[in-house]
Amino acid sequence: MSEFGELVQNHQIKPFKNGKPFNPIEPSSSNTDPTLSLSDSLLLKILQKLPESQQSNDVSLVCKRWLSLQGRRLRTLKVLDFDFVLSGRIVSRFPKLTHVDLTNACIMNPPVNSGILLCHKSICLHLSSDSSNWDFLEENLLHSDVIDRGLSVLGRGGCDLLKLVVINATESGLLSLAEDCSDLQELELHRCNDSLLHGIAACKNLRALRLVGSVDGLYSSSVSDIGLTFLAQGCKRLVKLELSGCEGSFDGIKAIGQCCELLDELTIVDHRMDDGWIAALSYFENLKTLRISSCRKIDPSPGPEKLLLSCPAMESLQLKRCCLNDKDGMKALFKVCDGATEVNIQDCWGLSDDSFSLAKAFRRARFLSLEGCSVLTSGGLESVILHWEELESMRVVSCKSIKDSEISPALSSLFSLLKELTWRPDTRSHLSSSLESAGIGKRGSKFFKKSVLH
Structure with a gap:
């Protein structure tokens, strides 16, 4: 060989x-x-x-x-020219494709003299250096009829498609694709709207779905409770769901929780939902992981506390690049997710000692990760984690208000009981190396001694 x-x-x-x-x-x-x-x-x-x-x-x-x-x-392909799809050459050239990304191919992007390249996750396009038109992407998307014809060609090609990423499709295009690609398991729809989701039921074997409604500065579209209800009734086998730039409210989230019984992973990105949506999370009986990212608010008015019931299967809560100065929303979120054993907060602003004190609700927490929380102090951290009797691992990175000099004897004793400890709160911290040389953070203990808590 x-x-x-x-x-x-x-x-x-x-x-x-x-x-x-x-x-x-x-x-x-x-x-x-x-x-x-x-x-x-x-x-x-x-x-x-x-x-x-x-x-x-x-x-x-x-x-x-x-x-x-x-x-x-070849199994995975990111297409740059939509004519390659319309001509059918994509299927004849690559008959065994299972993963196709059409995002950049859906944009009419003629070459420009400027070397400015705008990238947002999977979307990349050139911009003119003298352009002041922020609707460039919106105006240069291929027409929906063209996108739908491409999806029809892709479906008729007979490839065993499992994952598709596309922008600006319609219900008609989705139906034609689903008819021929019955094994489709993962779908990512950009510039999605309620009408498109009306045909989502045709994707009977869908397991993972990412919906992108509006993206500031790129394009705008609307996914409301109507679309979320279509989704709930049509995708009952969903395991993973991401809602990005979507609207909606309590009713839409509740419908998903009641109908998608297998859903165990939910991601909310830059939501535009009405107040009170958090209470609907209690209807997700098998939800294990909740991610909330890039949200300027959590839920300013979550409603009566009696409606805030715990998610029975919750294991992991992850907050990333969110504004956390909304105390009512934080309290409601922590109450609904109080069964989580892992708490991860990264690059969130507004997480003060006062708002972090609400995290005492996580009585079963075994792992805590804090990164980029610049306002939280050593006292605020200590006031919470000394109440977590099952804590086993902790990671504190780039939290500049947490100081080595403010480590109390109680917190030091807690460190000695942890199985794993990563401690780099700021560039001046010297405690990390001394802890490593002493073996603290690697000894481990199933439960804290009660004496540590007093």
Whole structure:
């Protein structure tokens, strides 16, 4: 097998011309291709053994047969030109595709002289240096009819599509795709709206769904309770759901919780939901992980406390780049998620000692990670974690108001009981190295001694 790889690497296997081995220097009659006697299936197995650096360019340049075999091996593709989809060449060239990303192909992005490149997650586009038009993406999206035709072509191609990412599709395009790609399991819909979600029920085997409604500065669309209800009634097998830039309220979230009984992971990004939506989280019976990211508010008016019931299966609460100065919203969120065993707060502003004190509700917490919480102090941290009797691991990074000099004897004793401890609150901290040399944070204990709490 290694000898075969060397033949490819050293270009001793010659390219073809008119179906015959060809060498521009030696006569063609003196060349023989040692792979002619190998079946396609056997040759594919051999090609898989080559280093990754040689599995694309080097292999596909050998001859037309190897180019075709390389196309059959590709499973994931990010398309840049939508005409490649409309022509059907995407399916004939790569018949075994399972993951297709059409986001950049859905944008009419002519080359410009400027080298300015705007990137937002999976979307990349060039901008003119003198452009003041912030609706550039909105105005340069391909028309929905074109996107739908492309989805129809992709579906009719017969590939075993499992994941699709697309912008500006409609209900018609989604229905045509779902009809031919019944095994579709993961879908990411940008510039999504209620009308599009009306056809979501056609994707009967969908397991993971990401909906992006509005993105500030890029495009705007609306996903309300109507769309969330369509989603709830049509995607009852969902396991993972992300709602980004979506509207809605208590009713829409409640519908998802009641209908999507298998859902165990929910992500909320930059939500525009009405007050009171947090109370609906208690209807998710199997929700284990809740992520809230890039939200300028949590829930300023969560409603009566009697409606704030715990999520029975909650294990992990993750907050990232959120504004946490809303005390009522934080209190409601912590109450609904009080069964979480992992709490992760990263790069959130407004997390003061007062608001973090509400985290005492996490009586079962075993892991805490704090990163980029610049307002929280050592006293605020201590006032909470001394109440967590099952805490086993802790990570504190880039929290500049937490000082080594303010570590109390009680907190020091708590450190000695932890199984794992990462302590780098600021660049001046010297405690981390001393803890490591003393073995503190690696001893471990199932429960704290009661004496530590007093």
